[in-house]
Amino acid sequence: MQLTLWSYEGPPHVGAxxxxxxxxxxxxxxxxxxxxxxxxxxxxxxxxxxxxPPVTYTTFNARHLGxxxxxxxxxxxxxxYQRHQPEAxxxxxxxxxxxxxxxxxxxxxxMDLPVPVIGLELSAYSRKEGYGxxxxxxxxxxxxxxxxxxxxAQPEDAPRPPRANLLGxxxxxxxxxxxxxxxxxxxxxxxxxxxVVAPLGASPADLRRIPQADFNVSLYPxxxxxxxxxxxxxxxxxxxxxxxxxxxxxxxxxxxVGEVTGLDVSRAVAExxxxxxxxxxxxxxxxxxxxxxxxFGDGTHAVAAARIARDELGFxxxxxxxxxxxxxREVRRAAKAYGVEPLITDDYLEVERxxxxxxxxxxxxxxxxxxIAKRLGLPCAVISAPVHVQDFPARYAPNMGLEGANVIFDxxxxxxxxxxxxxxxxxxxxxxxxxxxxxSHLEAGAAPAPGGAAGEAAPAEAxxxxxxxxxxxxxxxxxxxxxxxxxxxxxVRGKARRNTERFAADRGIATITVETxxxxxxxxxx
Amino acid sequence: MTETGNHPxxxxxxxxxxxxxxxxxxxxxxxxxxxxxxMRDAFFLVVGSRTCAHxxxxxxxVMIFAEPRFATAVLGxxxxxxMADCNEELDRVVNExxxxxPEIRNLFLVGSCPSEVIKLDLDKAAERLTAAHQGxxxxxxYSGSGLETTFTQGEDQFLTTLVEQLPASTDAEPSLIVLGxxxxxxxxxxxxxxxxxxxxxxxxxPPRTGDELPPVGPGTRVLQxxxxxxxxxxxxxxxxxxxxxxxxxxxxxxTRQWLQAAAGVFGVPDxxxxxxxxxxxxxxxxxxERQREVLSGKRITFLPDSQLExxxxxxxxxECGMQPVEVATPYFDREFHGRERDALxxxxxxxxxxxxxxxxxxxRADRPDLTVCGLGLANPLEAEGLRTKWSIELVFSPIxxxxxxxxxxxxxxxxxxxxxxxxx
Numbered sequence: 001m002q003l004t005l006w007s008y009e010g011p012p013h014v015g016a017x018x019x020x021x022x023x024x025x026x027x028x029x030x031x032x033x034x035x036x037x038x039x040x041x042x043x044x045x046x047x048x049x050x051x052x053p054p055v056t057y058t059t060f061n062a063r064h065l066g067x068x069x070x071x072x073x074x075x076x077x078x079x080x081y082q083r084h085q086p087e088a089x090x091x092x093x094x095x096x097x098x099x100x101x102x103x104x105x106x107x108x109x110x111m112d113l114p115v116p117v118i119g120l121e122l123s124a125y126s127r128k129e130g131y132g133x134x135x136x137x138x139x140x141x142x143x144x145x146x147x148x149x150x151x152x153a154q155p156e157d158a159p160r161p162p163r164a165n166l167l168g169x170x171x172x173x174x175x176x177x178x179x180x181x182x183x184x185x186x187x188x189x190x191x192x193x194x195x196v197v198a199p200l201g202a203s204p205a206d207l208r209r210i211p212q213a214d215f216n217v218s219l220y221p222x223x224x225x226x227x228x229x230x231x232x233x234x235x236x237x238x239x240x241x242x243x244x245x246x247x248x249x250x251x252x253x254x255x256x257v258g259e260v261t262g263l264d265v266s267r268a269v270a271e272x273x274x275x276x277x278x279x280x281x282x283x284x285x286x287x288x289x290x291x292x293x294x295x296f297g298d299g300t301h302a303v304a305a306a307r308i309a310r311d312e313l314g315f316x317x318x319x320x321x322x323x324x325x326x327x328x329r330e331v332r333r334a335a336k337a338y339g340v341e342p343l344i345t346d347d348y349l350e351v352e353r354x355x356x357x358x359x360x361x362x363x364x365x366x367x368x369x370x371x372i373a374k375r376l377g378l379p380c381a382v383i384s385a386p387v388h389v390q391d392f393p394a395r396y397a398p399n400m401g402l403e404g405a406n407v408i409f410d411x412x413x414x415x416x417x418x419x420x421x422x423x424x425x426x427x428x429x430x431x432x433x434x435x436x437x438x439x440s441h442l443e444a445g446a447a448p449a450p451g452g453a454a455g456e457a458a459p460a461e462a463x464x465x466x467x468x469x470x471x472x473x474x475x476x477x478x479x480x481x482x483x484x485x486x487x488x489x490x491x492v493r494g495k496a497r498r499n500t501e502r503f504a505a506d507r508g509i510a511t512i513t514v515e516t517x518x519x520x521x522x523x524x525x526x
Numbered sequence: 527m528t529e530t531g532n533h534p535x536x537x538x539x540x541x542x543x544x545x546x547x548x549x550x551x552x553x554x555x556x557x558x559x560x561x562x563x564x565m566r567d568a569f570f571l572v573v574g575s576r577t578c579a580h581x582x583x584x585x586x587x588v589m590i591f592a593e594p595r596f597a598t599a600v601l602g603x604x605x606x607x608x609m610a611d612c613n614e615e616l617d618r619v620v621n622e623x624x625x626x627x628p629e630i631r632n633l634f635l636v637g638s639c640p641s642e643v644i645k646l647d648l649d650k651a652a653e654r655l656t657a658a659h660q661g662x663x664x665x666x667x668y669s670g671s672g673l674e675t676t677f678t679q680g681e682d683q684f685l686t687t688l689v690e691q692l693p694a695s696t697d698a699e700p701s702l703i704v705l706g707x708x709x710x711x712x713x714x715x716x717x718x719x720x721x722x723x724x725x726x727x728x729x730x731x732p733p734r735t736g737d738e739l740p741p742v743g744p745g746t747r748v749l750q751x752x753x754x755x756x757x758x759x760x761x762x763x764x765x766x767x768x769x770x771x772x773x774x775x776x777x778x779x780x781t782r783q784w785l786q787a788a789a790g791v792f793g794v795p796d797x798x799x800x801x802x803x804x805x806x807x808x809x810x811x812x813x814x815e816r817q818r819e820v821l822s823g824k825r826i827t828f829l830p831d832s833q834l835e836x837x838x839x840x841x842x843x844x845e846c847g848m849q850p851v852e853v854a855t856p857y858f859d860r861e862f863h864g865r866e867r868d869a870l871x872x873x874x875x876x877x878x879x880x881x882x883x884x885x886x887x888x889x890r891a892d893r894p895d896l897t898v899c900g901l902g903l904a905n906p907l908e909a910e911g912l913r914t915k916w917s918i919e920l921v922f923s924p925i926x927x928x929x930x931x932x933x934x935x936x937x938x939x940x941x942x943x944x945x946x947x948x949x950x
Contacts, residue, residue, distance in 0.1 A: 001615035002600045003622055005593060010580040033639045035553025035672030038581045040902030050909035052902070059548045062673040065643075076548070083883060095575035096639035096673075099606070124575060126603045349593070 006348050006368060008323035008386055012122035013094045014039050015132025019140065019223075020090055021053040022171040022199035026140070027086035029077050031069070031097035031104040032057045046389050047172055056080040058097070058104075070102045077108045081115070087204040088144065089113065090136060092120030116204070118143040128346075130222045130298070130324050133170060137199055138226040144207045145234070162261040163193045163213040164240075167227055168220030169200040174301065174385040176200055176220070178398035183219065183244060186401045190254060190268045192261065199223075211235045215260045219243065219400075221300055222324060245304035247274050247405040248311055274402040276409035280313055291416065292494075294319035294360035296343065296351055296369050297384025299327020301399075303334045305364050305383050308408060310338065319343060319358040321351065323366075348372070359498060362416060367391075379415030383408075475504050477512045484514045499524050542858055542867070547881025550902055551830060551856055553672030554680025555636060556585045560922060561684055562595045564707050567631040567735045570596040571623065572670070573616060573648060574638030585918075595630075597623065601640055612646050613654075620655055620665070630663060632736035634684065637669035664736060666691065676856040678754035678832045678921065681707060685758035688732060688739065689765065695743030700792060702728045703740055703767065705759060706752025709924035710734075716751075716775075716927060719785060722802045725792045731758075742767055749788050751775060751926060753866070754833040756859040773866060775926045776834075776934065777841035778810045806928035813932025814845060820939040822847030824895040830854040830880050831900055831917040836866040838898075838920065843870065846935050850874045851894045854885065896938060913941045 013030055020028035021043050030036065036057055043053040058076045060069050077091060091108040093100075105119015118139050122132050164187055169176035177200070184194045195213035196206045210216075210231065217240045218228045228239040238260050244253035251269050258265030279285060293315045295305045299322045309315040321343025322331045328344045335342035343354050352372045355363060363373040363380040367388040373380030382391060383399075398404040477485070488496050496517070503520035504512050555578055558570045572578045579598035586594070599619045604610040616635075624630060633655070635648045648667035655665040668687040670680040685705065695701075702725060704716065713730050720728045729740030740746075746767035748759055753774050763769060772787035773780045782803060789799045826848050828835040835855045842848040850870065854877035858867075867876065877885070882903075889897060890910070897907055897914045904914040915938055925934040 001605050001610070001612070001619050002602060003619045004576070004579045004598045004600045006583055007576065007579050009576075010584075011576040013577075014580065033553070033672040034549050034551060034676060035555070035581065035639070036577060037548075037550050037902060038552055038556075038584055040550070041900070042584060044903070044905040045901050048905060050905060052906045057548055060673070062642075065673065079883075095577045096643055099640060099643045123603075124577070125601060125606055128576065 008346050008348070008366065008368065009129040010039070010042075011095055011124055012127045012129060012132025012135070013092055013124065014042070015129040015134070016090055016092055016120055016122060016136035017043075017053060017055050018129075018133050018170045018172050019136040019199050020055060021049070022169070023202050023204075025087035025203040025205075026090060027054045027056065027080055027084045027088075028090040028092070029056050029073075029080050029104070029108065030058070030092060030094050031073050031076075031100075031102060032059065032094040033096045034059050034061055036094045036096075042172060046387055047392055048389070049171070053171075054084065054086070056084075060097075065100075069097075069100050070107055073102055073104045073107050074111060077111060077113070077117075081113055086115060088116045088118065088140065090118050090120055090140065092122050092136075093124070095124035098122070098124045116143055116147050130326060133223045134226050134326075137168075137170075137223055138230060140204075141198075141207055141210065141227050142230060144204055145211065161191050161193050162215070162263065163195040164257070165195050165210050165213045165216045165237075166197045166219050167216050168218060168222070168224030169197065170220070170223055171200065172385070172387055173200075173220060173223070174298075174383075174387055174391060175397065175399045175404075177392075178396050179219065179400040179404065181396070182398035182401035182403050183217070186244065186250070186254070187217075187257065190257065190263060190265050192257060192263070211237070213237065215240060215257075217257075222298055222327065243300050243304060244400045245301065245404065246308035246312055246408065247272070247277055247402070248307060249304060250274075250401055250405065272402060274405040274409075276312070276406045279409055279413075285314075285413075288413065288416065289314045291315045291362055292318045292358070292360045293362045293364055294355045294358045294369075295383070296321045296323070296355070296363075296365040298322060298366075299324050299330050301384035302327075303330055306334055306338055308405075309364070309412075312405070313409070313412065315362070318360050319354055321345065321354070323351075352376075359494065361494060362412065364412065381412045381415055474510070475501050475512060476510060478514075481512045481514050481517055484517055496521070541872070542876045542878055545854075545877055545879040545881045545884070548883065549676075549830075549856075549880045550882045550900055551880065552585065552677040552900070553581070553639070554670035554675030554677065554683060555581060555638060555672075556677055557670065557680035557684065558582060558596050558636065559586045560707055561681060561732065565632065565732050565734065565736065567629065567737075568595065568634060569623070569627060569630045569632070570634045570636055571620065572596070572598040572636045572638055573641045573646060574598055574601065574636075575640045576600050578638045578640075593627075595627075601644075606644065612644070613651060616646075616651055617655065617658070624659065624663060633663050633665045634687075635665060635667045636680075637667065637671050639671045639673050642669065642671045642673055664691070676830075678752070678834075679757075679857065681752075682754050682757045685731060685755060686761045689742070689758055689761040692739050692742040692765065694765070695741035695745065697741070697743055698745045700745050700747055701740070702726070702788065702792070703742070703746055703748050703762065704728065704730045705748055705750050705762070706755045707732060708751050708926055712924045712926050712930065715929055719802060719806075720788070723785070723789055723792070723794045723799060725788055725794065747788070747791055749784065750862065752834075753837060753859070753863060754857075756862050759862065769862075771865065773840070773869065774834075774837040776837045777845045777931050778807055778814065778928060779844060780837060780841060781810075781926070781928050781931070782807065803928070810928040810931040814935055817932060817935035817939045818846050820942055821935060823849070824942065825849045825851050825892070826896045826898065826938070827852045827889055827892060827894040828854055829885065829889075829897065829899040829903065829917070830856040830877070831898070832921050833857060833859075833863075834920055835898070836863060836870065839874070840866055840869045841931075841934070842938060845931075846938070848896075848938075851892050852877060852885075852888060854878070854880060856880070896942060898938075913945055915941055 020026045043049045058072050091105045093104050109117045109119055169180050180197050196210050215238045216228045218224045231237045240256050242253040242256045244250040251272050254265045254269050293309045295302050302322050306317050306320050317338040320335045320340050323346040332342045348368050363369050363378050364383045366384050370380050397407050500517050500520040562570050605612050635652050637648050652665040652667040666687050668683040742765045744766040748762050748767050748769045770787050770791050772784045775781040775784040835853050839850040839853045852875040858878040898917050907914050924930050
């Protein structure tokens with residue numbers, strides 16, 4: 001039994017729903033009690049899906065428990081087939097139905113429907129949404145390709161361009177809609193055709209064409225890795241595993257496609273450029289140097305974000321973690337490379353503690369970390385699922401490929417730039433135009449009054465400035481020292497404060513004076 | 527409509543069709559979303575699965591601004607396989623929780639579908655935990671399971687548990703319990719009106735904190751503020767209370783008759799009632815008049831959701847000139863809902879329960895001007911060219927009483943006005 005307040009992932013059957021909802025011609029029957037239908041609203045409200053997700057629930061209640069819930073499964077499967085005429089059916093249990101042990105998948109498979117019926121074992125009491133999506137996709141692809149109607153790679157004579165399948169994008173996935181478009185364009189630019197995109201937008205007939213491609217791109221490994229591994233074993237299709245998130249990774253992605261296809265991509269790699277590269281090199285980006293970033297998300301986006309942060313924006317990675325245990329290995333490996341302790345947890349309170357301890361200047365995370373950052377008064381950008389209605393912008397906003405690199409630059413840098421603007425406002429605050437209630441884009445209390453902007457609570461802050469440093473040692477700041485600290489530009493002030501406190505703690509100095517600040521400055525500048 | 531006394535069960539069923547099948551409704555756990563905000567020293571611990579946790583999070587939206595006063599003790603494989611003793615595990619989780627949240631005075635153990643199927647005895651667990659945390663925390667059980675409860679019925683179960691905790695009173699002097707969660711602002715308005723009428727003492731159940739539980743006895747009169755309080759009302763009656771028969775306080779007429787029923791029982795002279803409610807009624811009528819222009823003559827269908835459907839349809843029909851086409855409720859209380867049913871009159875399709883696909887077929891044939899439905903259906907129906915009103919807003923918003931009558935009508939007018947305004 002685990003105490004859970006907010007969770008990053010839903011139950012595994014929600015993952016299965018996402019696969020069905022991604023596709024055309026697939027319907028999902030869930031053996032479920034009244035109330036489990038709540039999950040429909042994730043699709044209709046967060047993604048603004050204009051139709052109901054293709055999911056039917058058996059809706060058993062206390063009365064049914066005394067009778068035959070298995071019969072209810074048969075009736076529901078039958079009625080669903082008659083009404084929706086799907087080309088394939090996914091059938092599984094939600095958590096409560098799993099306890100009834102009706103074996104809904106087997107029951108449905110025994111009904112001799114004229115379409116493939118895929119039974120799902122979702123392990124609701126040990127697994128989560130990511131697993132459910134991966135498992136449902138894998139079982140569906142495997143079920144369709146191994147069935148009688150299963151397609152095989154037909155022999156071809158005519159020469160043709162290399163073909164790829166893009167596997168893993170789903171409904172309720174992070175920016176999948178636009179990533180698919182961007183990666184398709186990228187592949188076409190080097191002469192690779194996209195054969196099938198799945199599950200997003202695919203039909204069962206499309207899945208049967210998967211073997212006609214030369215290789216698979218595991219675009220979202222959380223969903224596609226198991227399927228890609230099986231396709232590799234079963235059809236000998238190699239998998240491109242580089243996820244093109246960020247400019248460097250996009251170049252690596254092209255290189256890996258070149259290796260797999262034998263295409264000469266050297267020119268394409270050399271020419272792969274994004275506006276963000278120049279923006280990052282331009283002098284005004286100097287202030288980004290060494291910004292401390294705390295990163296948390298699904299495995300793929302977190303690991304990719306760390307690389308972008310360090311190599312493409314010049315940030316310092318001070319925390320890296322994931323809520324997805326399936327991705328723990330990748331994240332551990334990356335964390336080691338960045339010299340940070342990996343954080344593998346789905347307890348958001350633990351994430352909040354770790355974020356606070358790392359004292360970052362920017363948080364890159366999920367919607368949960370956005371709230372954590374808001375509480376800590378830190379700028380934040382969202383990089384990963386679980387998704388929110390904001391993660392489905394009306395405009396084209398991929399994260400992958402070259403345009404994705406530009407989108408990421410804007411998304412991450414703007415929250416920091418706004419802080420710089422606030423600082424300039426603070427510098428000019430003596431000027432008569434800048435009154436205490438000067439308009440600010442920041443919500444009241446959201447930012448830690450950078451640059452001493454507008455009506456800051458300086459006296460209170462100075463009088464009570466007490467910091468925890470080192471092993472529980474308490475360090476006080478004199479009002480003069482606090483005031484001196486405020487003269488330091490805000491974008492290095494956090495660092496100056498931390499360094500001074502560490503310096504004081506190491507030397508057993510209980511009260512930080514103006515002298516201490518400059519002693520510490522001299523110490524650390526050596 | 528001035529008659530008092532309960533409708534006999536049989537008569538109230540006439541003209542009501544029962545439907546079974548797939549339901550597009552919330553389970554009773556969802557009521558935690560407003561109950562935890564109402565009762566400020568209470569914590570709601572669902573004993574259930576990851577699905578329960580996900581439901582609460584999804585229904586609550588993304589209000590992750592603080593550590594919430596609800597959580598889920600998620601059952602795992604070890605608990606089910608008997609490798610861990612569920613009761614010991616629950617004790618451990620509760621101890622962990624109470625250590626972290628020392629301000630909690632009332633802890634509700636909320637049963638779920640899985641806890642019910644594995645027959646985890648939360649009544650016993652609550653007794654045990656109350657004894658273990660003697661004097662510090664009161665631990666109480668109730669069920670919000672989808673096997674037993676639909677959406678607002680979770681509150682009814684919660685209230686029924688609270689009723690068992692009320693101190694007994696032998697006082698024959700009349701006192702009033704207003705039953706069912708109301709927004710604080712509405713509660714305060716009603717309290718002022720009762721004061722002006724000279725009705726008192728007045729208690730609201732649920733109270734804002736656990737130490738404000740009102741006494742109950744032969745002098746207690748119960749006025750239902752919400753239609754989904756039937757079980758709790760019966761529990762109060764078993765403890766000696768008397769129910770005041772009244773419509774639910776929605777709209778000018780509903781509120782007037784609701785207050786009038788209480789005034790009658792408490793012997794308030796008619797002139798005093800009229801003088802107290804005259805000004806608020808005039809305000810409410812003026813506010814309604816504006817919305818009536820938009821709503822009059824428009825056809826409306828309710829999908830089942832909260833049990834508020836019958837009184838809302840009555841209000842929209844009688845006071846806003848709308849024409850209800852189909853009114854579906856998740857549960858029709860044969861003892862207490864008959865009066866609202868009768869007030870709706872004939873010629874309206876009344877449904878108890880749901881078979882969602884069949885209902886949507888009828889909806890597409892009817893094509894009403896407005897459909898009241900849940901969030902899972904609203905956008906899909908909008909995409910089919912139907913105008914919709916989210917039903918969940920009707921549970922979260924202050925809609926009862928004179929001062930809210932105009933706001934309530936506006937909730938229904940807004941989608942229609944917006945549709946006329948947009949040029950995209």
